[in-house]
Amino acid sequence: MKTTLLAPILSVLLVLGITTTVTAADVNLPENMVWSCYDVGSSGYVQVSAVANAFLKTYDLRVRMMSSGTSIGRLTPLVTGRASVAFLGNEAFFAAQGGYDFATYKWGPQDLRTVIGIPTSYPLVTTLKSGIKEVKDLKGKRVAWIVGNPSTNIKLTGILAFANLTWDDVKKVEFPSYSDGLKALVQGNVDAAGASPTASILYELESSSQGIFFPQLDPHDEAGWQRLRVYAPFSFPYLESVGAGIKKDQPRWLMGYRYPVVTVRADADPEFVKNLIQALDETYPLYKDAASSMPLWNLKESSGTPVDVPFHPGAIAYLKEKGLWTDAHQAWNDEKVAWMEQLKEKWKLAVTEGKAKKMDKTEFSNYWMKQLETN
DSSP: OEEEEEOOHHHHHHHTTOOOOOOOOEEEEESEEEEEEEOTTSHHHHHHHHHHHHHHHHHOOEEEEEEESSHHHHHHHHHHTSOSEEEESTHHHHHHHTOGGGOSTTOOOOOEEEEEEEEEEOOEEEOGGGTOOSGGGGTTOEEEEETTOHHHHHHHHHHHHHTTOOGGGSEEEEESSHHHHHHHHHHTSOSEEEOOTTOHHHHHHHHSSSOOBOOOOOTTOHHHHHHHHHHOTTOEEEEEOOSTTOBTTBOEEEEEEEEEEEEEETTSOHHHHHHHHHHHHHTHHHHTTSSTTGGGGSHHHHTOSOOSSOBOHHHHHHHHHTTOOOHHHHHHHHHHHHHHHHHHHHHHHHHHHHHHTTOOHHHHHHHHHHHHHTO
16 A cells, blocks of 8 residues: 655754755655665664664654575565565675576576665775785785675675786685684784775774775776776775775775665566655755765765666656766666676576586586676
């Protein structure tokens, strides 16, 4: 059941002591929604909670958050229809290509679309003591590899490629978790790792005798970015001004990507998606100060490309009304939709081949991942 609710934004903001010129508007969304997101304690959970609270205060819409610590756990509610929206990381890209956890007969390429994607950075972090100033200086150095974490590893693989390096050029040191890799960096057991610049442990590194340093990625190095995007096509140059060891007046050019990506299925009702992005836009004044990353939810920042999956037509319609959708955006979107259609056809052939040769789950997964290398 859907209902049209008048959004008393101004009165809500006055109660909260926030002054704004936002005008009330009609938003047509279900009274109760289910959103899939990262697990409790994550930055993603904090951000989604703030948005859900803003929806409740503004439109009296109630959101049930289904949190999960795994990519499969976050995608399953969305693809089965139990959740109408998912707040994802790079698993949106992996699911769209049917890669890694999704390289199974059961999954394969998923037809997903973006509503908005919030820009952030995921740089290579080293220590001042290491003497590593540029990515090329990693040659022969110890670099953390996180077992079973393709989101981290694919970004680091791309950063190495930026400097014409591969994992064969460095000493790969394996760790069972993201936090273990960062602890090893603090303890001096590796020379570099990948991390969010705002990770709490990096502030510990900054204040230690080791010091902290982020090698920059020159935004004008087109060849380097082209090599990086072979592995992480969702990446872009990002001028980071927040994080351990980073000063606002001395920002660093790092690898940008989008997290969270507000994601829906491709077959989601365009009117629902248009109303959803409108609600995200209208309630922005309520949630923008909930966390350090929340100001980047404004549409000028969160409607850019590249992103993990194409934008949904409903979102595009609203962005056009706001003057935020350009011909360049449309060209990128059309290219990515075509890419996904090609993948789906390739997947059908792969499944036929896999079943004909009676490949088991592991054999088929390896076979499909090799197919992706040629796409």
